[in-house]
Amino acid sequence: MRKLTSFVCGTGAGLAAFYLQRLRDPQTAVQNSWTHSDKPVDPWALWDSNWDCRDPKALVRPLRNSQPEEENRYNADLEKSKAKKPRHIILVRHGEYLDAGDSDETHHLTERGRKQAEFTGKRLCELGIKWDKVVASTMVRAQETSDIILKEIDYDKEKVVNCGFIREGAPIPPQPPVGHWKPEASFLRDGSRIEAAFRRYFHRAYPDQEKESYTLIVGHGNVIRYFVCRALQFPAEGWLRININHASITWLTISPSGNVSIKYLGDSGFMPAPLLTNRIPRDAKNVV
Incomplete structure (x- = not known):
């Protein structure tokens, strides 16, 4: 009887180990997942594990x-x-600003935009994140937003990386096309720069990274929407289909395997309703 019990236990353990290994096998995992594995997958839907x-x-x-x-x-x-640990990249769009004047130097945050940035800073503080790096666009509205947020999250302004690569621009001709015309040279110039920024900041952790890391990037709507499409391997031409509010939070996580997931997309639910905006006022009369 004792031999029989030992045999059964040994056999059970062996079968358990076998099926565990089978479940770990990528091909088997696909068969046991929600994926309709009996149907061909469109090439654009396949995940490129070596994207970075x-x-x-x-x-x-x-x-x-x-x-x-x-x-x-x-x-x-x-x-x-x-890689051993994940990287968290938190993207914040600048607050509302007044599109007045012909240069970036005149595009300052409105009073509402400053309040938006303050609420975002408080929200990031409440999340209790210990920031490894803070990056801010060199455009005035992003710099002002960053300064307000830094006061709330207690991060040394001297350590901020001011990056010209993430300045606002036109990343790629959108689909469906929009009504207003833009010269092709704009997409060629801005797109190359924004793509370079994506490659600079979006990648899995280095092998020597021993803990989860958190990077805060304060930038612009078009750039953030393009980053989201690229990181999730969605068609980049769809960037204009995404809408994100001013001073909203977008959170992407890159796992050690290279898989990318999104936790927040344009989250601004922590703000009072009167502060929720996404369009740029061009008339001071409409500014709060």
């Missing part, structure tokens, strides 16, 4: 042969190249 060119398999020299020593070298290099 930091998949360990893309960083390590391939196997030269099947010798144990070479396999050990390869596996050791793979392990050294793997």
Whole structure:
């Protein structure tokens, strides 16, 4: 009887280990997921795991042969190249500003825009985040928004990275097309810059990162919408279909595997209703 019990337990443990390994296998995971695996997936819907060119398999020299020593070298290099912790990137659109004058220097926050930024700063403070980096666009409205937020989250202004790459612009011709005309050169110029910013700030953690990191980026609506599309691998041409309010919070997380998820998209529910805006006033009479 004791032998029979041992046999049953051993067999059960073996089967459990077998099925656990099967569940961990990517192909099996797909079969057991909600994915309709019997239907072909559109190519645009497939996830590119090496979107940031930091998949360990893309960083390590391939196997030269099947010798144990070479396999050990390869596996050791793979392990050294793997990210260990996730990166959180929190994007904040600037507050409402008055589109007056012909230059950026005249585009200051309205009183309502300053209140929006203050509410956002308080919200970020309530989240209890310890910030590893704060990045702000060099445009006046983003700088003013950043300054107000910094007072609430108790972050040293001297440590802020002021970045010209994330200035507002036209990232890519939108689909569906919009009614007003814009020269193709605008998209060529702005798009290259904004794409460079995406590659600078969006990637999985370095292998030596030992804890979760939090980066705050204070920028602009078009840039944030483009970043969201790129990070989630949605068609970038759809950026204009997304609407985000002034001083709203968008939160993206990049896991060690390179998978990207979105926690907040244009969250502004922490503000009183009279402060919710998304369009730019061009007449001082309409400014609160």
